[in-house]
Amino acid sequence: MTTDQPADLVLRGGRIATMDAARSWATAVAVRGGRIVAVGPDAAVADLIGSRTRVIELGGRTVTPGFQDAHVHPVHGGLSMLRCDLHEDLMSGPGYDKIETYARTHPDEAWIRGGGWYMAAFEGGTPRREDLDRVVPDRPAFLTNRDGHGAWVNSKALELAGITAATSDPSDGRIERDPDGTPSGTLHEGAMDLVSRLVPDDTPAELEEALRLGQRYLHGFGITGWQDAIVEPHAEERAYVALASSGELTARVVGALWWDHHRGADQIEDFVERRKATAIGRYAPTSVKLMMDGVLENFTGALLEPYVDRHGAVTDNRGLLQIDPDGLASWVPAIDALGFQPHFHAIGDRAVRASLDAVEAARRANGPSDTRPHIAHIQVIHPDDIPRFRELGVVANAQPLWAGHEDQMDILTIPFLGDRWRWQYPFRSLRAAGAVVAMGSDWSVSSPNPLWEMHLAVERKNPVEYIANADVFLPEERLDLIDALAGFTCNAAYVNHLDEVTGSIEVGKYADLAVLDRDLFDRGAGRIGDVRAIGTFVEGVAIYEDPALEG
Numbered sequence: 330m331t332t333d334q335p336a337d338l339v340l341r342g343g344r345i346a347t348m349d350a351a352r353s354w355a356t357a358v359a360v361r362g363g364r365i366v367a368v369g370p371d372a373a374v375a376d377l378i379g380s381r382t383r384v385i386e387l388g389g390r391t392v393t394p395g396f397q398d399a400h401v402h403p404v405h406g407g408l409s410m411l412r413c414d415l416h417e418d419l420m421s422g423p424g425y426d427k428i429e430t431y432a433r434t435h436p437d438e439a440w441i442r443g444g445g446w447y448m449a450a451f452e453g454g455t456p457r458r459e460d461l462d463r464v465v466p467d468r469p470a471f472l473t474n475r476d477g478h479g480a481w482v483n484s485k486a487l488e489l490a491g492i493t494a495a496t497s498d499p500s501d502g503r504i505e506r507d508p509d510g511t512p513s514g515t516l517h518e519g520a521m522d523l524v525s526r527l528v529p530d531d532t533p534a535e536l537e538e539a540l541r542l543g544q545r546y547l548h549g550f551g552i553t554g555w556q557d558a559i560v561e562p563h564a565e566e567r568a569y570v571a572l573a574s575s576g577e578l579t580a581r582v583v584g585a586l587w588w589d590h591h592r593g594a595d596q597i598e599d600f601v602e603r604r605k606a607t608a609i610g611r612y613a614p615t616s617v618k619l620m621m622d623g624v625l626e627n628f629t630g631a632l633l634e635p636y637v638d639r640h641g642a643v644t645d646n647r648g649l650l651q652i653d654p655d656g657l658a659s660w661v662p663a664i665d666a667l668g669f670q671p672h673f674h675a676i677g678d679r680a681v682r683a684s685l686d687a688v689e690a691a692r693r694a695n696g697p698s699d700t701r702p703h704i705a706h707i708q709v710i711h712p713d714d715i716p717r718f719r720e721l722g723v724v725a726n727a728q729p730l731w732a733g734h735e736d737q738m739d740i741l742t743i744p745f746l747g748d749r750w751r752w753q754y755p756f757r758s759l760r761a762a763g764a765v766v767a768m769g770s771d772w773s774v775s776s777p778n779p780l781w782e783m784h785l786a787v788e789r790k791n792p793v794e795y796i797a798n799a800d801v802f803l804p805e806e807r808l809d810l811i812d813a814l815a816g817f818t819c820n821a822a823y824v825n826h827l828d829e830v831t832g833s834i835e836v837g838k839y840a841d842l843a844v845l846d847r848d849l850f851d852r853g854a855g856r857i858g859d860v861r862a863i864g865t866f867v868e869g870v871a872i873y874e875d876p877a878l879e880g
């Protein structure tokens with residue numbers, strides 16, 4: 330590499346968190362041709378500044394590797410931005426006004442679609458059809474909750490789908506009912522399909538627009554890459570192929586191809602075909618998403634021991650394992666042998682254990698591989714299973730924004746777990762046991778702002794005051810800031826198989842960078858959650874810039 334040509338871009342006078350193996354610090358970085366050509370003290374870049382070099386004076390602000398989100402749904406999030414989006418109301422109430430306004434201003438839409446409602450805004454976490462009928466009396470309405478594990482429907486939708494007291498629950502879900510068996514308006518997990526199959530498909534144009542919106546939104550938080558945690562052929566995949574082909578995909582994306590739990594090994598061939606056909610530019614469909622269970626709030630998260638009821642008595646419900654563990658013992662070795670990464674969704678300790686067991690079966694069959702399996706969510710982990718993450722080479726994929734006291738945790742979760750509530754989100758224990766801890770937001774389930782997430786990982790308290798409870802959530806599981814930052818940089822790059830070219834600020838790597846508005850590590854400068862991204866670069870090109878970047 331010649332060093333005498335001038336750089337395209339120089340950032341100097343800052344606190345560069347390189348996130349290299351030594352976690353070293355620098356003050357300046359220089360970029361040429363999309364790659365990092367120098368990192369060090371300001372003097373190391375002085376000779377690289379030419380007449381056409383853009384020089385950004387950092388004034389002590391932090392630069393990190395561009396953030397990567399290890400589990401996120403940007404197309405889905407973008408679609409909610411296009412539709413009846415209740416995310417903003419999620420803490421304050423059910424959002425009836427918003428639904429009413431949306432329906433009134435979209436008279437031509439045959440269905441009212443959207444979502445983002447918050448379980449804790451409704452009694453028992455389950456909204457009712459009559460309340461939705463009041464604001465949408467004339468058309469069917471289908472509104473998913475913010476975690477995507479339930480839907481709120483009105484009477485028109487139930488009627489169209491032919492769901493009555495006589496309809497039995499599907500094996501993979503549950504229809505919420507009144508005591509006499511009448512459907513009350515909430516459909517859990519697989520029961521959503523009874524209605525969603527009638528909802529018109531998203532058009533290719535809507536999907537592409539959704540990805541553009543989602544991508545722009547994420548870039549605004551310093552995010553330069555991600556793993557899309559559900560990619561289906563006629564939905565997300567279309568959008569990625571379109572934007573990667575047209576050059577509009579500025580983010581680096583790993584797609585996790587959705588495992589259909591109604592099918593078996595036959596779908597593996599399709600994955601191989603799709604990997605070959607759709608890997609374009611920055612889009613790499615190299616992961617397979619295995620949704621092992623549901624969520625605890627509706628008792629579909631799979632637990633080793635049964636849930637307790639609200640009086641603390643043991644029930645007979647251990648939740649639902651959505652993928653047959655016997656099948657998994659051959660499917661996961663098969664996808665691992667083909668070089669696909671298993672990406673598990675596991676909330677309950679039974680789901681976490683079944684995921685680890687499946688990786689163990691793959692290790693036995695194939696020996697060590699470089700597929701870097703990961704388990705996302707890891708809400709309840711049996712203490713015996715914590716060391717297995719390191720032993721099996723399984724990455725812990727944490728969503729730290731959920732590890733706090735708020736209504737969803739305090740009212741809908743803790744009472745039904747009993748003493749096991751202390752096994753939730755054991756990030757520090759995983760780290761201490763040698764696991765690689767990567768992080769993601771699960772947006773649009775929760776905010777994609779990595780600084781909020783790091784705040785929670787470190788403080789175990791939500792930075793948004795109106796949700797924050799006075800108590801710190803299991804303080805012994807607080808992470809150090811440098812480890813939380815690793816979760817969104819080098820460790821997320823590792824899980825995305827992008828660590829050779831991104832994830833740290835080192836000579837030769839792509840200049841994917843996030844510039845923050847202050848010194849991230851100086852608590853005198855404010856709370857972690859108050860820090861914000863003011864500049865985002867991919868291969869040295871600014872894809873998001875706040876006026877403060879030059880200020």
Ligand SMILES: [Zn+2]
Binds near residue numbers: 400401402558771
């Ligand atoms: Zn997800």
